Amino acid sequence: MVGKEIDNVDKGILYLLQQDARGNTVTEIGERVGVSSSTVANRINRLEERDVILGYHPIVKYREAGLGHHLLVSATVPLTEREELLDDIMEISGVVSIRELLTNKENLSLELVAHTQEELEESLEDLDRLGVHIERMEIMKQERANPYNHFGKEFADEKTDG
Incomplete structure (x- = not known):
């Protein structure tokens, strides 16, 4: 069964988290999707509770970490x-x-x-x-990841006037 639909704000949040979960702060995400940082934090919590977001995992270069x-x-x-x-x-x-x-x-x-x-x-x-x-x-030689573009590159465009 497919989960409940997500709106454009959630899509923008998911896109930005997939792009860089560590580097994008809730304030920056809020500016990009046009909502407050507290709304972003609440939306992320809801997405985690609904098991839409299961975790945050770095992509590790295992060779560089000594695992050849x-x-x-x-x-x-x-x-x-x-x-x-x-x-x-x-x-x-x-x-x-x-x-x-x-x-x-x-x-x-x-x-x-x-x-x-x-x-x-x-x-x-x-x-x-x-x-x-x-x-x-x-x-495995290398791994690259890219956010699923349906999650809203267009919903994560700058919403600020500056």
């Missing part, structure tokens, strides 16, 4: 066990994200990081012990 092994893993788990396995998978050392896909094969996309190849192999063995069938592994 960064993999994207496509995996398959039985559909009947997928939901109960997700928490166990997140507990495995090195697993930093899981994307659940609506398909019968390759229904999970995992992101793993490690300092060494040995640590990476341990994480993969732990996944295997849980019954996660690894279909494909790819070395």
